[in-house]
Every structure is written in C-alpha cells, then in structure tokens.
Amino acid sequence: MGAQWLLCCVGLLGVMACGPVEPAELRCAPEQGWECPRGMQCVDGVCAEEPEEEEKCTVGAKRSCEEGCAGVQTCGADGTWGECETCGQGQRCVGGQCICDARSCADGCCQGNTCLPGTANASCGKGGAACESCSGLCDAARRTCVSCVGDAQCGGPTPRCDTATGTCVCAKTEQAESRCTDGQDNDCDGLVDCADPDCGAKTCGAHGKVCSGASCACPGGATELTCGDGKDDDCDGLVDCVDPDCQGRTCRAAAGVCDQEEVCTAGMCPADKRIGNDIVCRPSRGACDVEERCDGQGAACPGDRKVAAGTVCNASAGACDPAETCDGVNPVCPANSLHPSGYVCRAARGNCDVAEKCTGTSTTCPNDAMDNSRCNDGKACTTDTCGSDGMCRYIPIGVCH
Numbered sequence: 001m002g003a004q005w006l007l008c009c010v011g012l013l014g015v016m017a018c019g020p021v022e023p024a025e026l027r028c029a030p031e032q033g034w035e036c037p038r039g040m041q042c043v044d045g046v047c048a049e050e051p052e053e054e055e056k057c058t059v060g061a062k063r064s065c066e067e068g069c070a071g072v073q074t075c076g077a078d079g080t081w082g083e084c085e086t087c088g089q090g091q092r093c094v095g096g097q098c099i100c101d102a103r104s105c106a107d108g109c110c111q112g113n114t115c116l117p118g119t120a121n122a123s124c125g126k127g128g129a130a131c132e133s134c135s136g137l138c139d140a141a142r143r144t145c146v147s148c149v150g151d152a153q154c155g156g157p158t159p160r161c162d163t164a165t166g167t168c169v170c171a172k173t174e175q176a177e178s179r180c181t182d183g184q185d186n187d188c189d190g191l192v193d194c195a196d197p198d199c200g201a202k203t204c205g206a207h208g209k210v211c212s213g214a215s216c217a218c219p220g221g222a223t224e225l226t227c228g229d230g231k232d233d234d235c236d237g238l239v240d241c242v243d244p245d246c247q248g249r250t251c252r253a254a255a256g257v258c259d260q261e262e263v264c265t266a267g268m269c270p271a272d273k274r275i276g277n278d279i280v281c282r283p284s285r286g287a288c289d290v291e292e293r294c295d296g297q298g299a300a301c302p303g304d305r306k307v308a309a310g311t312v313c314n315a316s317a318g319a320c321d322p323a324e325t326c327d328g329v330n331p332v333c334p335a336n337s338l339h340p341s342g343y344v345c346r347a348a349r350g351n352c353d354v355a356e357k358c359t360g361t362s363t364t365c366p367n368d369a370m371d372n373s374r375c376n377d378g379k380a381c382t383t384d385t386c387g388s389d390g391m392c393r394y395i396p397i398g399v400c401h
Contacts, residue, residue, distance in 0.1 A: 057081055157185040157192050180204045180211055207235040227251045227264055241269045257281045259299035274299065287313040289331030306331060318363035319345040338363060351375075353390025 026047035028036045036047035056079035057063075062072045065084035073081040146166025148154050154161050154168035162169045170188040177187050177198035185192050194204050194211035203209070204216035208231075212219070218235030220226075225233060227246035232239050241251050241264035251269035252262040258281055260273045275281075277296030282304060284291040290305040307313070309328030314336055316323040320343065324334045339345065341360030348355040352374040356366045375384040375392030383395040 156183055159184065178202070180216075205235075207232045207237050209235050225249075228253070228269065240264070242267050254299070256299035257301045258294035258296075284331070286330075286332035288326035288328075288333055316363075319365035320358035320360075321363035348390060350387075350390025350392075352386030352392045 026036065026040070027045055028034050028042035028047050029045065030042055036042050039050060040047040041050050042048075057075035059075050059077055059079065061075040063075075063081070065073055073084055076082050148161035148166060148168050149163070151159065151161050158168035158170055160169055160171040161167075170185050172186070172188040173184075174186040177185075177189075177191070177193070177196040179186055180193045180196075180199035180202045181204050183192060185196075187196070187198065189196065191197075193199055194216050195214045199211040201210050201212075204211045207218075208220075209216050209218050211217075218233075220231075220233035220235065223234055224236075224238070224240070224243040224245035227240045227243070227249045228251040230239060232243075234243070234245065236243065238244075240246055246264040247267075249264055250261055251264045252272060254261045258275045258279070260275060262270045262272065274296055275294050277294055279294045280291055281294045281301035282292040288307045288311070290307060292302045292304065295302065306328055307326040309326060311326045312323045313326050313333035314324035320339045322337065322339060324336060326333065338360060339358040341358060343358040343360075344355050345358045345365035346356040346368060352370050352372065354369045354371050356368065358365065370386040370390065372384070372386045375386050375394070377384055377392075377394060379394075381397050383393075383397055385393045385395065387393045
C-alpha cells in the first residue's frame, strides 16, 4: 500500500474535518498556489511521488544480469546498464564475464575461448575435466593450448591458421612481393612490404610514396619545390599553391617577354597576366630596324620588322656623296661611301664648259670651270670668250678688213 496523506478542510471557524487520502487523489495547480506536499511533484494536475534517482554506473563496466547468471550487462555511455547479453553454449557467468564451464571442458566448450584462469598451467583438460589457463587458446578437440583455432585469431604477416599445429602462418599468394602496402609477407620470404627487395621503387603509401630501401618515402623530398606541375611532390597530400611550402614561389613561369610570372599567393596561383602594352620588348638594332612593343594581348613580342627597302638611312652630304638606303633585310644602314674618282658630278652645259668630276675623296663636286681655248675661231677681228652659260662668245673688234 502506498503512502497516505491527511487532508484537512479549513473554514471560517478553523479546521472543520480531516481524513486520509491516497496521493493520486491530491490535485495540484502551481499557477494557482496549489502546491504538492514535500516528496511529491505535480504531473498533469495530480500530485505524484518523485521517482528515486537511479545510481549511475561506470562506463564500460560489466556485471551479471540481475535476473540470474544468464549473461552480462555493460554500462553504457549514459551511465546506465545496458541490455542483458547471454553467454554462449557451454559458458557461464563468473564475476560478470562469460567463461568456459570447467565441468564441460571435455565436451568442447573451450573451443576458441580463453581458458578459465586460476588453475594449473597445463594442457586443456588433460588429466581432468577442468580447463587450465594457457597463454593462447584452448583447442578442445586436442585439449591443448594453441595460438589459433581459425584464421580469425591471426593477422599481419601471418594471416592464416595452420589448424594442424595451431599456429599462425604465412599465406603465400605471390611468387614475388608486388603489393607493398598491405603489411603481408605475400611471397613468404620473411620480408614484408618495403623490407622486401621485390618492392624497390614501388608504390607503398598515400600521395605517391614509394619504397626506398626498407623505408616508404617520398621521391620528391620533404618540401614542395615545384609549385606549378599539378603534383604532390612532397607527398603531404597538398598540391602546388595549396601547400604552404609554395607561398611566394613561382607557380606559372612567364611564357614570353610580354608575359608576367605568377607566384603562389594565399594558397592560389593568380590569373595569367600580360605586361602592359607599349612596353618595348625588342629595341631597334639600327637605323633600318623598327623597335617592337608589347600589345597587352600576346605573351610573345611581335615579330621583328625592318624599315622598308629604299628608305634613306644616311642622307647625301654632297654631289659626290650618294645617300645610303635600307635594303629591307639588314637592321643597320649600309656604310657611308663616295662616288669614285672620275664620276661626273656636273655635266658640261655648252661648247666651252668643262664637265666636273668627283675626286673620290671629297663629298663635294669641284667648282664649275670654263675653257676659253675652246672658243678660238682663228679670226683676228673678234674677241673669243666663254660666257657664263658655257657658250662661246665672238665679239667683233673694230672693222675687219
């Protein structure tokens, strides 16, 4: 029978009547000042007894199930006991652990299980019906302690159980080691992964690591040095500019004299940029060569251009100095040269004018000269002279008889 409470009715003249009531009969309304007695709480307008606080257990601890010794309970992460886990056939619950029942050892209950501790260190079941302790597993069929009774107890370089001997052995799957990352001695030569010479220079780990001697190492070294090849050169899982090693290093080389070199900035390679237009990328090499400038579009300097053939590159300094002109092929102006000696630089204009010729050493033509002797007509009554126009003048003298 649950607890009872004494309910008293109070009027103008004081307490008028009292009587026992069950807790479930007590109504409550805290918002109206109707509180429940101590030790009770208001639930849906009715006073109910407060539940006893359950004691917390230690996470991971085990105990026998309260219903008997049919199994164990494990304390969960919330500090409460989990569901009962029953022991297997031939096992019993001792101190919260499922172990072999010593009385049934001869029936095979110890197969694959750790033998019951606390007894003599002898073979399982020999000389009696008890499972003695051993460092390995109990093979009930032979009643002896073994390292394994199946592949489940083996691993690493010896993944297979030799049931005849109860030991873990190598499982040969290859004539030569080719899988160099599985931790297995695949060719059963006693050498695992990179320790086996068969694995030389073969992939042995993530991000491009390869076997180097007996170690698994990165062929590119410990630092990312090439920051624009799209490879994880130092095998740290970070490529190019994403790797802090590459900050400030070239990630895109200049593709030409009109292209800019980009360097890793804030984990990224900046967009490809060109040098501004009107920047001289190939200077003139002579009077017949044109300088080229970047156009802001292409990475390369525009093609080399020459001054058009026939363009004067060295003007004439006189009648005996011919002007030099570009040939459209060579960037430099031809060397200065003079007309040879005997070259007529001023032709005769009349019968008494003399043609002038270059000396071969001077740029100028000799002064204009006349030859009066060419005007002698043999007549005594005329004066024979050469005019300024290079023509002879015959001037009469007095009266010719």
